[in-house]
Amino acid sequence: MDEFIEGWTAQNGATRDRLLPLLHAVQEEAGHVDDAIVPVIAKALNLSRADVHGVVTFYHDFRRTPQGRHVVKLCRAESCQARGGAAIEAAAAQRLGVAMGQTRSDGAVSLEPVYCLGLCAIGPNALVDGRPVARIDGAALERIAAEVAA
Numbered sequence: 001m002d003e004f005i006e007g008w009t010a011q012n013g014a015t016r017d018r019l020l021p022l023l024h025a026v027q028e029e030a031g032h033v034d035d036a037i038v039p040v041i042a043k044a045l046n047l048s049r050a051d052v053h054g055v056v057t058f059y060h061d062f063r064r065t066p067q068g069r070h071v072v073k074l075c076r077a078e079s080c081q082a083r084g085g086a087a088i089e090a091a092a093a094q095r096l097g098v099a100m101g102q103t104r105s106d107g108a109v110s111l112e113p114v115y116c117l118g119l120c121a122i123g124p125n126a127l128v129d130g131r132p133v134a135r136i137d138g139a140a141l142e143r144i145a146a147e148v149a150a
Contacts, residue, residue: 008025
């Protein structure tokens with residue numbers, strides 16, 4: 001990963017404003033931003049480790065651990081919550097065998113929160129491997145679980 005960062009900064013620059021693009025590139029390359037790579041990124045951009053760590057932990061889209069082979073993101077915005085999102089979240093955690101914000105121990109699925117998918121009138125909603133799924137109910141949850149298990 002050190003070589004990847006060196007090559008990326010040589011091509012894209014090594015200034016403070018390159019931190020977010022570099023973090024996205026690292027996550028795209030490695031699947032997550034491992035804590036062990038934070039000092040390398042900090043050194044490459046002449047930032048403190050605290051600066052880099054703060055950005056990685058502030059933004060929800062950066063993962064610090066590997067993501068599951070399938071990712072189910074459930075909307076936690078007010079509209080979806082008003083339409084039963086909390087109950088769907090509890091049922092999803094039970095059915096998929098993983099707590100919100102975690103990856104199942106077998107690496108098959110990650111269950112993550114997302115805050116508004118822009119489908120408020122037809123919630124509760126989810127993203128399943130990047131594909132929007134609206135009107136989540138028990139039947140939809142079973143279809144999602146079957147898709148993830150396949």
